[in-house]
Amino acid sequence: MCRHLAYLGVPVSPAEVLVEPPYGLYRQSWSPRMQRHGTVNADGFGLGWYAEGDPQPARYRRAVPIWADENLADLARVIRTPALLAAVRSATAGTAAGEAAAAPYTGDGWLFSHNGAVGGWPAAAGELAALLAPADLLTLEARCDSALVWALLRRRLRAGQEVGDALAATVGEIAAAVAEQRQVARLNLLVTDGHVIAATTWGDTLFHRLELGRSVLVASEPGDDGPGWTPVPDRSVLLATPEAVTVRPLTTAAPRVNTTGAPRVNTTAAPREDRIR
Numbered sequence: 001m002c003r004h005l006a007y008l009g010v011p012v013s014p015a016e017v018l019v020e021p022p023y024g025l026y027r028q029s030w031s032p033r034m035q036r037h038g039t040v041n042a043d044g045f046g047l048g049w050y051a052e053g054d055p056q057p058a059r060y061r062r063a064v065p066i067w068a069d070e071n072l073a074d075l076a077r078v079i080r081t082p083a084l085l086a087a088v089r090s091a092t093a094g095t096a097a098g099e100a101a102a103a104p105y106t107g108d109g110w111l112f113s114h115n116g117a118v119g120g121w122p123a124a125a126g127e128l129a130a131l132l133a134p135a136d137l138l139t140l141e142a143r144c145d146s147a148l149v150w151a152l153l154r155r156r157l158r159a160g161q162e163v164g165d166a167l168a169a170t171v172g173e174i175a176a177a178v179a180e181q182r183q184v185a186r187l188n189l190l191v192t193d194g195h196v197i198a199a200t201t202w203g204d205t206l207f208h209r210l211e212l213g214r215s216v217l218v219a220s221e222p223g224d225d226g227p228g229w230t231p232v233p234d235r236s237v238l239l240a241t242p243e244a245v246t247v248r249p250l251t252t253a254a255p256r257v258n259t260t261g262a263p264r265v266n267t268t269a270a271p272r273e274d275r276i277r
């Protein structure tokens, strides 16, 4: 499955975060060290980033392997950004090829990536698709399980759910629907609005590295062998800023989404929170 990462903090070039680390996302496209499913991530890649003062991100995505792109080196060197999210893709069988299916997906100021698969897609996903309004279905970014996952998450964010709760509820909802079809979903989700990084672990690896007050990195696997990388337990929800990282167990109860706009009472917040500084 794919590898992804998100960064928040002092402005950096994407090259510093993606390309220069010896085992960084660039190298993870052909030689990931911890990937649990699949071998290489050569079915495209994407970078999304925020310019300071602009809440809408920019994206650069291609369908080619990241190492085959002629333009990324220059872009990655000259861009400066306080917030980015990037992914290298190993396409799930039956999904579309092409840059429209390469993460990050976007909308409402968010950047989103999915490391995993909705088992049995598309046949097993009918019940999930039925949760979406026709307009959401018709504007899916790609014919890809991850586009459906993003649309389900976005529906909750638009209804006013807090991002960690929306992520937990989305994972619970998808995992339950797919299990009913005797399939398995892997749902490592990663999202940012340029101010907070939120992520789930549900079937694959995830790490964070906090330099307190300076930066935070959340990545499928460490980009180097240096100190500070902290593994996130499977089935967790993570929230990260340069000030703090919180990780809590992901419970699977999925509250119904209230599409009239008012946030519902949160039933997915786990009682215990680990605050890591």
Ligand code: GLN
Residues within 6 Å of the ligand: 001, 002, 003, 038, 089, 090, 091, 092, 093, 095, 101, 114, 115, 116, 117, 118, 144, 145, 146
């Ligand atoms: N299912 C997603 C896709 O096809 C993500 C795949 C992955 O994690 N490798 O792009």
